[in-house]
Amino acid sequence: MGDNGKMYVPEDILPVYRDNVIPLADIITPNQFEAELLTGLKMTNLKEALNITEALHQKGVKTVVISSSELGDDTTMIGIASTPNECYKIEIPKVDACCTGTGDLFAALFLAWHYKTKNDVKLSLENTIATLQTIVQDTYRKARVSVTSGEIPPALMELQLIQNKAAVENPTSNIKAIKIK
Ligand SMILES: Nc1ncnc2c1ncn2[C@@H]1O[C@H](COP(=O)(O)OP(=O)(O)O)[C@@H](O)[C@H]1O
Numbered sequence: 001m002g003d004n005g006k007m008y009v010p011e012d013i014l015p016v017y018r019d020n021v022i023p024l025a026d027i028i029t030p031n032q033f034e035a036e037l038l039t040g041l042k043m044t045n046l047k048e049a050l051n052i053t054e055a056l057h058q059k060g061v062k063t064v065v066i067s068s069s070e071l072g073d074d075t076t077m078i079g080i081a082s083t084p085n086e087c088y089k090i091e092i093p094k095v096d097a098c099c100t101g102t103g104d105l106f107a108a109l110f111l112a113w114h115y116k117t118k119n120d121v122k123l124s125l126e127n128t129i130a131t132l133q134t135i136v137q138d139t140y141r142k143a144r145v146s147v148t149s150g151e152i153p154p155a156l157m158e159l160q161l162i163q164n165k166a167a168v169e170n171p172t173s174n175i176k177a178i179k180i181k
């Protein structure tokens, strides 16, 4: 729906997502901005994040995953995966560039792992972030070869998906999700 305070779908679609689509969904993967729009609540700390995931569960969604949030520091973003019974957070090291398509990739990976692990949200979150880290970092490293300083143009940040097929099939990472509920 949007990111960084801006919607990229028409604004009048918001009530349709919020009131009609969300109650039909089993799993949703909004980023922080989208989760705030869908609930009308703000997320400035972990407690508020839990209020937001709870509000989305109340609408009938079994698995709520916040793909990224600004709850980390300058070097990390926080992801959250929640069911009515348990909730995990994960710290995601940031690269200094804007990525497009990462939200879509996140949703696809999480769905696949959720199915494959029979609803293990902790492992699904860890594997999803492991693959994304490999792909985002490889994309950034290659872009930095041609733009050695300053901002990287979005065209150079096309995700290196095919080149990292192995990281999709076999994610490896030391980043563990931490239980917060
Ligand atoms: N700048 C970044 N640095 C590192 N990882 C990123 C960055 N941007 C996105 N990602 C990865 O992509 C995932 C989804 O990104 P997010 O920003 O939530 O999606 P969207 O594009 O929908 O806003 C994050 O969980 C993270 O793993």
Ligand SMILES: Cc1ncc(COP(=O)(O)O)c(CN)c1O
Residues within 6 Å of the ligand: 003, 008, 009, 099, 100, 101, 102, 103, 104, 105
């Ligand atoms: C219009 C539009 N722009 C950009 C994107 C990319 O979003 P993201 O980086 O969150 O995957 C999407 C997601 N499908 C989109 O629909």
